[in-house]
Amino acid sequence: MSFTISPSPRVRRSPFYEATVADGVVSFTSYNHMLMPTSYGDPGAEYDRLINHVSMWDVAVERQVQLKGPDAGKLAQVLTPRKLDKLTVGRGWYVAICDHRGVILNDPILLRVSDDQYWLSIADSDVLFWARAVAGERNLDVEITEPDVSPLAIQGPKAADVVGALFGDTATSLGHFAFREMSLEGIPLVVARSGWSKQGGYELYLMDGSKGTDLWNLVKQAGEPFGIGPGTPNPSERVESGLLSWGGDTDDETNPFEVRMERYIDLDAPDDVIGIDALRRIKRDGIKRHQLGVQFDYTERFGLYDRASQILKDGSRVGAVTAHAWSPRLERNIGLALVDRSLTAGDAVDITLPDGTNTSGTLCELPFI
Ligand code: THG
Numbered sequence: 151m152s153f154t155i156s157p158s159p160r161v162r163r164s165p166f167y168e169a170t171v172a173d174g175v176v177s178f179t180s181y182n183h184m185l186m187p188t189s190y191g192d193p194g195a196e197y198d199r200l201i202n203h204v205s206m207w208d209v210a211v212e213r214q215v216q217l218k219g220p221d222a223g224k225l226a227q228v229l230t231p232r233k234l235d236k237l238t239v240g241r242g243w244y245v246a247i248c249d250h251r252g253v254i255l256n257d258p259i260l261l262r263v264s265d266d267q268y269w270l271s272i273a274d275s276d277v278l279f280w281a282r283a284v285a286g287e288r289n290l291d292v293e294i295t296e297p298d299v300s301p302l303a304i305q306g307p308k309a310a311d312v313v314g315a316l317f318g319d320t321a322t323s324l325g326h327f328a329f330r331e332m333s334l335e336g337i338p339l340v341v342a343r344s345g346w347s348k349q350g351g352y353e354l355y356l357m358d359g360s361k362g363t364d365l366w367n368l369v370k371q372a373g374e375p376f377g378i379g380p381g382t383p384n385p386s387e388r389v390e391s392g393l394l395s396w397g398g399d400t401d402d403e404t405n406p407f408e409v410r411m412e413r414y415i416d417l418d419a420p421d422d423v424i425g426i427d428a429l430r431r432i433k434r435d436g437i438k439r440h441q442l443g444v445q446f447d448y449t450e451r452f453g454l455y456d457r458a459s460q461i462l463k464d465g466s467r468v469g470a471v472t473a474h475a476w477s478p479r480l481e482r483n484i485g486l487a488l489v490d491r492s493l494t495a496g497d498a499v500d501i502t503l504p505d506g507t508n509t510s511g512t513l514c515e516l517p518f519i
Contacts, residue, residue, distance in 0.1 A: 165361070166366050203308050206381065207382050210302070212272065214297055215269070219293050222266045223265075225292050228290075230248075232245045242327040243260050244260075247280070248405070248425030259271040263340075298359045304352045316372045324343040329343070337358060342355065390477050392443070392486070399441065399488065410516065441489075443514040448483055448501075463500070468489055469493070479519060487513060499512070
């Protein structure tokens with residue numbers, strides 16, 4: 151099977167697109183109406199760079215929804231059931247955006263850029279429309295836009311060496327999820343300590359989309375002594391680390407308590423926060439499902455699947471495997487499971503893979519590593 155993607159302004163390209171093509175990208179996914187690289191053709195090498203060296207990722211698809219104006223803070227608070235009064239300028243927090251049922255609509259990083267300016271660095275759903283609708287309905291004085299901002303992630307144990315070589319101590323001394331505005335040869339950036347891996351790293355938020363190739367090449371050059379190479383958000387590492395992928399691990403009914411996001415929810419957040427009533431009720435009544443890991447007995451290495459596996463116990467369906475991965479460090483197939491609350495770590499389950507193959511596995515606590 152070989153096909154191409156028809157060009158269209160609806161399928162947007164990243165400012166790093168040309169650079170990733172030059173560096174040998176072989177596959178993309180679609181995310182926030184934009185193309186995101188998913189492979190450079192050597193999964194083993196890409197994983198090894200992330201775990202042992204350093205890797206650079208085009209994650210421009212992590213679009214920013216900017217809230218700016220006198221009511222920006224008010225809107226940010228209404229949008230998330232995490233109390234924001236201690237979120238200071240220059241810090242980012244992982245938050246949930248929920249609907250009125252308490253269902254997760256997105257799990258962004260919320261950055262406070264200035265007193266009256268916030269960025270929601272979003273996962274793959276249309277937060278721009280949601281935020282505009284909420285602001286309109288609540289008569290808030292705030293401008294909501296998608297600015298020209300595109301993150302490039304530098305991840306791995308040697309990420310600090312690369313960022314140190316580029317920016318010095320001011321960048322490497324940033325605390326977790328802290329950020330600051332900087333520039334590199336005239337390219338305007340926000341440098342943040344963050345990224346969708348547990349290997350440590352930084353994200354350079356490019357603030358001029360015409361400079362994508364320049365930034366990519368500067369990072370590549372600075373990273374050369376440390377073995378940098380292109381990579382992507384890594385399906386194996388993220389499952390090992392138990393990082394959530396909205397829309398993959400969540401469905402149209404998933405609430406934060408089911409997927410280990412309870413620590414980012416404040417039930418004493420203001421009463422006008424969207425979903426807070428539902429979340430209080432869910433907390434009181436208890437959840438029906440929860441997220442666990444699963445270790446597969448199936449030994450043929452998993453690739454990528456576009457559907458969930460079904461989990462069965464005594465012949466009845468009790469949940470689904472929402473993400474499958476071969477773990478090079480554990481040397482086995484693992485997954486993220488959303489299962490009935492009656493199941494717990496240590497339980498043996500039967501599993502039907504997306505292709506119909508029957509196998510089995512054992513549930514376990516997350517993260518794997
Ligand atoms: N970077 C930026 N924007 C993003 C992502 C990112 N937007 C979409 C998506 N990723 C948001 N989702 C996550 C999920 C988890 C984490 C970060 C972004 C994460 N979690 C840690 C954990 O779960 O252990 C720590 C969270 C904490 O303790 O605050 O890092 O990657 N710009």
